[in-house]
Amino acid sequence: MANRSWRSSKLERLGSSIFAEVASWKEEASRAGRQVIDLGIGSPDRPPTEAVRKALSEAVLKSDRYAYPSSQGSLAFRQQAAKWMDWRFGVTVDPKDEIVTLMGSQDGLAHLALALCDAGDQVVVPDPGYPIYSASLALAGVEPVLLPLRAENGFLPDLAAVPQSVWENVKFVLLGYPANPVTSIAEVSFFEQMVALAKQHGFLLVHDLAYSEMGFDGVKPISVLQIPGAKDVAVEFHSLSKSFNMAGCRIGFLVGNSTAVGALRELKANIDYGVFGAVQEAGIVALEEGMSGAMEPVGRLYERRRDLFIEALAAEGWRIEKPKATMFVWAPLPKMAWTLEDGNAWNARRISREMLIRVGVAVIPGDAFGSEGEGFVRIALVEDESKLLEAARRIGAFIRGEQI
Structure with missing residues (x-):
């Protein structure tokens, strides 16, 4: 043989x-x-709040929660996510067309290139960066273009050092601030530059905001979607894993440009059946607690x-x-x-x-x-x-x- x-x-x-x-x-x-x-x-060592755990435990006992969920997430969760985006960032999004629910942000990060790119396309990712950024490109047959993050620049990319040909040829640019692993943050001016570049050269800007609630010394991390016109060229990943101690529950969402969100929604409709409904109900409670101030x-x-x-x-x-x-x-x-x-x-x-x-x-x-x-x-x-x-x-x- x-x-x-x-x-x-x-x-x-x-x-x-x-x-x-x-x-x-x-x-x-x-x-x-x-x-x-x-x-x-x-991986957070604290559990979700009692209210979130209670909502989850009650939902799993409901006999009608065991059919296949919607691959794009329940409308109720997406509506709550939209309310949270408005409360937290002052960003208005359509929960029907501009949000897709995910099994944690890693789910979306792993599949985005498959939804947006063809084999041989190029995508910019940071170096150092969260490992799934580059791994997702390998799965999709996409070529990574590494953007160095160095201490002398505050672990922000030196945009002036990037040849114009890079911006002109890439399908999307993936960045995340606050950044894992380098812990740096970015100001509004940086996102304004990135949105302007995306509009000038026609690439999609993808922002990973998994650590949105983990700013220190009075820092409140910002959303790229706060930049005027950003929804024309940008999407953003959010996760309940770190912000609400729900890492094991696997829930997050992608929000922003409806075409890019729709592409990921379409792909996911072919490969999975979405997030367990009970977890989405717990996520709704978590986001509500975040908005109400009921949790530290x-x-x-x-x-x-x-x-x-x-x-x-x-x-x-x-x-x-x-x-x-x-x-x-x-x-x-x-x-x-x-x-x-x-x-x-x-x-x-x-x-x-x-x-x-x-x-x-x-x-x-x-x-x-x-x-x-x-x-x-x-x-x-x-x-x-x-x-x-x-x-x-x-x-x-x-x-x-x-x-x-």
Whole structure:
């Protein structure tokens, strides 16, 4: 029998395997007796509010909630999402044509290129960037054009350095502010520039706003759709995962330009049956609580954790600039007080591995998010204050080469 591959070559282009590597490092650390503090994956450690959980539990007991849901989401959820967009950003959208419900924003990010592009098209994505940005292009047979995000520019792209030919040839440009992993924010002027470029060159502007409720020090992240005329050329992803602690529920939405939203809606009508109705009912309650002020804004929790953790690390000798937003710290590599036994130089991946094996603290090396991420690690603030303080103590011991 002839040997055939039962594995698509596209899988090799999906991006870094670092998350599987980190999982194996955690197993190794556990076998060595380490009690691991996992600051790797950005999964909220808090549950949704009691009202959201009650709405979900009541909905799942209703006998009429088990038929196939609509692939575009219930009209009730889309109407609530439209109300929230108006309340939060002053943006008016049509819930029928300008919103499609998603199984979390990653669902939409993974499928958008399939809905909008043909094989061989080009799409601009940030480097470093959330891994699904580039992985989705590999699945669609689309060519990525990497837009470097560097510290000297505040992790904003240097738009003047981008050749005009890039803007003229790409199908869409994907950016996200507040940004994962680099935690930077963007001002109105930046979005005005991007909308103007999109109109001038005819590309679609795609904005990932998963961290809209995680601005610190008085910062309120903005929507690209606040820019006049943006709906002509832009769409935006929103997620209830981080803002409302509903990561496991899988619910979010795409909003904006009706043609692009309609393309994703049409694709999804052919590949899935949408979000479980009970989850949508819980999402309606979450958005209502956000508008009513019945819940503490999630950004306050992560701002307190940020302050505590950054100050604790500084006391251990690792000084990092405070992030302005998100649930992450994008940290330049510390200056290590000891050298590796094999004589190799420290880099993001080696520091991440040795930190986990030796002191049991898991972080993600920056190169997992693109080549521009080398020299950094991403730390997720997804443990309570006592564990963050313990993690800082362990990290300090690791930097100094001490045993714990």
